[in-house]
Amino acid sequence: MVNNGETKVIYKGDGKTKVFPYTFAAIDVDTVKVAIYDETTDVERVLTKDYYVDAVAKTVTYPGYAPGQEPAESQQPGVLQKMQRLVIYRETPINQLQDLGAKYPLPIVEAISDKLTMIVQELKEQVDRSIKNSISGAKTFTDYMKEIDSNAKMALQKALEAATSAVESHQQAEDAAGSARAAQESAAASAGWNETAAANARVAENAALSAAVYSAPEWQETAAYKAGDIVTYTDGNTYRAIADSTDILPTDAAYWTRVNTYVGDNFFRIDEAGYIVPTEAPTYSGFWDLDTEGYIVPIRAA
Incomplete structure (x- = not known):
C-alpha cells in the first residue's frame, strides 16, 4: 500500500x-x-x-x-x-514487469496495471517536453513567471537602446562619410588649384626664360662667362652657362647646356632690317616643324 x-x-x-x-x-x-x-x-x-x-x-x-x-x-x-x-x-x-499468467481472470487484472503504466509513460513524454524547475528548486511557478516577465522587459529595453545606438552610429557614419567627401572634394579642389598654380608658374618660368633667350647676346670667344649667363650660338641654339668659362664653345656640355622653352623657338630670327626671317639651321620649336620638303609647318595650334 x-x-x-x-x-x-x-x-x-x-x-x-x-x-x-x-x-x-x-x-x-x-x-x-x-x-x-x-x-x-x-x-x-x-x-x-x-x-x-x-x-x-x-x-x-x-x-x-x-x-x-x-x-x-x-x-x-x-x-x-x-x-x-x-x-x-x-x-x-516506468514499466510493468509482472506476469500473472494466463489463468482467468489474471490476464484482466494484469491488463489494469499495464494500462496504468502506459498512461504514466505517455504523461512522462508530455512532461519531458515541458519547461520544468530543477528538483531542488525552491521557486514557484509564479516566481518564475515574474522573473521571465522582468527579463523580457529588460531584454526589450536593451534591444531599444541597441537600436537607438545603431541609428546614432549610422547617422555618425553618414556624417563621417559626408565629412570625408567634403575633404576629398576640398583636396581635389586644392589639387586643381595647385596644378593651376604650378602650370602658371611653369608658364611664368618659361616666359622669363624665353625673354632671356630672346635678348641673349651672341657668344664671344674672348668673353668671360659666369654660371647662369645665356648666349646664342651660330648653330641657332641658345645656351646657358653651368660653369665659369672663357673661350669654351657653348657646345661643350661640361660648361654649357642648351636652353629649351615651351614658348618661342629658334625657327625664326630678326634680320639687320628688323624683319622676322627663318633661321638658317632651325633645330627646335614648340609650334613649328619642317615637313619632308623643308617647309616650316605648324605642329599644333598656336
Whole structure:
C-alpha cells in the first residue's frame, strides 16, 4: 500500500549532519536518488557515488558507503555545508514487469496495471517536453513567471537602446562619410588649384626664360662667362652657362647646356632690317616643324 504522496525531501546543510531520513515508499534502493544543490554557484549535481541508502531505516548517509567499502577519509567529500541542499527523491522506472499468467481472470487484472503504466509513460513524454524547475528548486511557478516577465522587459529595453545606438552610429557614419567627401572634394579642389598654380608658374618660368633667350647676346670667344649667363650660338641654339668659362664653345656640355622653352623657338630670327626671317639651321620649336620638303609647318595650334 502506498499511502504517502511525497516523492522527495530536501535538507539544508549545517556543516555537521550526515544522516538524512526519508518517508516515501520505494520499490528498492536503486530507485532512491540523491542530488546536491549549491546556492553559491546555482549548480545542481546528481550524485552517482559517496552516498548510502538504508532501505530498512529509510535513511540516506552523505557522505556514506556500504559497510566495509569506505574509501580513505582524504578521498571522501566534506559534510553538507550551510549553502548546500541535499535532495532525496524517488525515480521509479516506468514499466510493468509482472506476469500473472494466463489463468482467468489474471490476464484482466494484469491488463489494469499495464494500462496504468502506459498512461504514466505517455504523461512522462508530455512532461519531458515541458519547461520544468530543477528538483531542488525552491521557486514557484509564479516566481518564475515574474522573473521571465522582468527579463523580457529588460531584454526589450536593451534591444531599444541597441537600436537607438545603431541609428546614432549610422547617422555618425553618414556624417563621417559626408565629412570625408567634403575633404576629398576640398583636396581635389586644392589639387586643381595647385596644378593651376604650378602650370602658371611653369608658364611664368618659361616666359622669363624665353625673354632671356630672346635678348641673349651672341657668344664671344674672348668673353668671360659666369654660371647662369645665356648666349646664342651660330648653330641657332641658345645656351646657358653651368660653369665659369672663357673661350669654351657653348657646345661643350661640361660648361654649357642648351636652353629649351615651351614658348618661342629658334625657327625664326630678326634680320639687320628688323624683319622676322627663318633661321638658317632651325633645330627646335614648340609650334613649328619642317615637313619632308623643308617647309616650316605648324605642329599644333598656336
